[in-house]
Amino acid sequence: MKLEVRPELASVVRLPASALADALGGPTLFDLRKDGEPPLFVSVLVHGNEVSGWDAVRALHRELAAVSALVFVGNVAAAKAGVRALPGRVDFNRVWEGGDCPEAALAAEVVEIAATAKPRLAIDIHNNTGRNPPYAVVARADRSTLTLARAFSNLTLFATQPGGFQTRRFAEFCPAVTVEVGTPQDPASTARATAFLARLLAEGVQRADLTTLALFETTARVTVSADTELVPETQGYNFRTAPAGTVLAHAGTLSAWSADGREIGAEYFRRRNGATVLNDAAAIAMYTPDLDAARLDCLCYLLEPRSVHV
Numbered sequence: 001m002k003l004e005v006r007p008e009l010a011s012v013v014r015l016p017a018s019a020l021a022d023a024l025g026g027p028t029l030f031d032l033r034k035d036g037e038p039p040l041f042v043s044v045l046v047h048g049n050e051v052s053g054w055d056a057v058r059a060l061h062r063e064l065a066a067v068s069a070l071v072f073v074g075n076v077a078a079a080k081a082g083v084r085a086l087p088g089r090v091d092f093n094r095v096w097e098g099g100d101c102p103e104a105a106l107a108a109e110v111v112e113i114a115a116t117a118k119p120r121l122a123i124d125i126h127n128n129t130g131r132n133p134p135y136a137v138v139a140r141a142d143r144s145t146l147t148l149a150r151a152f153s154n155l156t157l158f159a160t161q162p163g164g165f166q167t168r169r170f171a172e173f174c175p176a177v178t179v180e181v182g183t184p185q186d187p188a189s190t191a192r193a194t195a196f197l198a199r200l201l202a203e204g205v206q207r208a209d210l211t212t213l214a215l216f217e218t219t220a221r222v223t224v225s226a227d228t229e230l231v232p233e234t235q236g237y238n239f240r241t242a243p244a245g246t247v248l249a250h251a252g253t254l255s256a257w258s259a260d261g262r263e264i265g266a267e268y269f270r271r272r273n274g275a276t277v278l279n280d281a282a283a284i285a286m287y288t289p290d291l292d293a294a295r296l297d298c299l300c301y302l303l304e305p306r307s308v309h310v
Ligand SMILES: [Zn+2]
Pocket: 046, 047, 050, 093, 126, 127
């Protein structure tokens, strides 16, 4: 796996995400930097079936070419197959802090170029599989990062896990956020991604009133067994407090993992007639009704509100 670097974007903007693998040959960094100007770093398709970011880049390719920018187009092979990651291959959003696989080597190459370029900010555009309000994900809670997050949404997740996600690595050298713009099927998701990127391109990040930011921290990541029966209605609690007794699964075995890798399910839920229910009221996010997505990544996160001190 080799990183392709291209000096222009215009020749491929006609193509949908599924056609990029054949046109580009692999993950590609479009180097649209202008001398002496710190670039905007935009990454899309880190998950192959999350196409809103690429569609936003297509819509704004002229504006991107007019500023100093680096645009990373990630897992184009997965995009061709219409999946998050190719079966048996690593998740492209878990490789940014090191690893032995070819994807990690490629990510390290992108980081090297980006860190040297000193971006003014970095955004990584994703879609969700479940219904969530639009929200940002940060790995640092300093003023410039939260101001960037607030420019996208009043809901922000301070993610302590999983390791290796791109924003966590980029947070070491610039304000960095992941934006979760909605499901890939919803046309509003692309409109949202496009509007946010257009605003960053036109005016950068304006001052924001951070007292209006609802910041949550992930306290546990919930994983499932293969025989789990999910509860689609539970996704209605995403970014809200689900009451005690809320059913997380009708059947199967759930586990909850702390950031340091301990199984802490008993603190949050118990079995009741084969189902798994919350012990106490708890805020949840990213609950997905899609069992394949839950098995590949996770079912949901459990959250705690975190105060904003900047
Ligand atoms: Zn994603």
